[in-house]
Amino acid sequence: MKLNLNIQPLNTWINKTGIEPLVIAGPCSAETEDQLVATAHLLAKTGKISALRAGIWKPRTRPGEFEGIGSIGLEWLKRAKAETGLPTAVEVATAKHVEEALKAGVDILWVGARSTVNPFTVQEIADALRGVDVPVMVKNPVNPDLSLWVGALERINNAGITKLAAIHRGFSSYEKSAFRNEPMWDLAIGLKTLAPHLPIINDPSHITGNRDLIGYISQKALDLDMQGLMIESHIDPSVAWTDAAQQVTPAALSDIITNLHLRKPEVRNTELNDKLAELRNQIDKIDDLVIQKMAERMKIVEKIGQHKRDNNITILQVNRWDEILHKRTSYAKALKLSTEFTEKLLELMHSESIRKQTEIMNKSEAGQAAEKLTHA
Incomplete structure (x- = not known):
């Protein structure tokens, strides 16, 4: 059975420049104004980035860890956008986050893995989005449950959001492997089978947890006909306040993108x-x-x-x-x-x-x- 989602093509709301592959990049966390703006300028200079992402509110596993700079970071994003022309994207986990992000002119919102796992949270976000024309991306839930992922997408779509995409960021697993989160490609393929026209963006940073594997996962995602990538990039990953091991410099990101091979889903010959x-x-x-x-x-x-x-x-x-x-x-x-x-x-x-x-x-x-x- 196919999902009955009312959605617009991805190139009508994010990839208007035609840059291929579509890449959303930026630091895991907005730490300081200088860090965020400088990173944004370097990313824009590559000419390979479609949108700037940054974590403003960071849901952490344990209290006491850095949980994001908060609302002040939205002002930094506004400056980065004004100076580089890059659209901006942030994660929202509450109705208040939605309200503040939209007020600050954020262009794209995404629902994180920890939120997707809770239908109450997703519904709160969906209710806050009613009557708003803004692109929303939904990450897969932390645990490997396709129904939860589908349900979150349906809730957001039912709120009237037609600029909709999914983000494949991998799933938690007790089994030890080379990855931070197991890709479990079959679940992403299952979603694509249910909703062939739904754009799926791959997040190799969270799947790998290791910058050395980002290129490998990115290529595999594109080979599986995913429509783009979300990659964490920091001006100096060695001093990043969160997830330092999985972030790359803008220059390294440019090299990764250059080495990717783009293949077409259809053959016209x-x-x-x-x-x-x-x-x-x-x-x-x-x-x-x-x-x-x-x-x-x-x-x-x-x-x-x-x-x-x-x-x-x-x-x-x-x-x-x-x-x-x-x-x-x-x-x-x-x-x-x-x-x-x-x-x-x-x-x-x-x-x-x-x-x-x-x-x-x-x-x-x-x-x-x-x-x-x-x-x-």
Whole structure:
């Protein structure tokens, strides 16, 4: 089912200059007037930035940490905009933030990950936006919940905001990896599938937490047809008051953007389209066979479930599962399939097999209980 969002194309409200890729950049936090304005001038000088971002109110995990310079920073943003011509963007988390940002002439607002996770907060922001024509971007929630992300976008859209975009900034995870927040690209792709016309901006700074990986994530985001990037940039990241490790200098940001490869989502060359159609047709045929074989496998699973039920055998056979994992992953590796992909596929099939066998067992037990009640 597609989302019924009433939205305007991105290039009508932010990327009017046609700069590609679209990049929103600026410091994680507005710290001082000189720091913000100087950074803005350097960013504007690159000629590669579409808008200036800065954190004014900073929701922090623990009290006592720097929680943003506050409303005075909005005046600094006004000066930066006046001197560079760059539109400005800030995060808002309350109705009061919305009111103050709009009064200060901020051009773009965004709803942060900690706010998106709370429908009450999102609704408060949405109510404050009614009757206002301002672009709003919504970051994914901290936890990997597509419904929360969708719900926040719907609430903002229902308030009459048609200049709407999503920001993919990654998700919290207990598993340790190279990233600060796991990209979980499948969730961003899921959102794009539900709302094909909704612009999605990638935030490689918060995904990586490491400036050295920003280029890598930025390229992957563009390859997945995301419409732009939000990257934190500071005149001197080494002395930044927040998130120093993930910020880059304007010069470094310029280099990152220069090295990105832009690819088109559509091919207009007839010969190339014919070749793509031929290859996709081959994939379609193989997919049909895979689904057919999967259905055949599940029919055998049902027979196994019936056999286990009739002979009072437990559903889970750990030794058999270990054997399947070992044999299939070794075979898949020989066929150049990644171990991670193979394990995920096998786990998915195993989970469905357990579900089917459990269903057979439960039906049997329910039938026996009904029979006892009949003869009681």
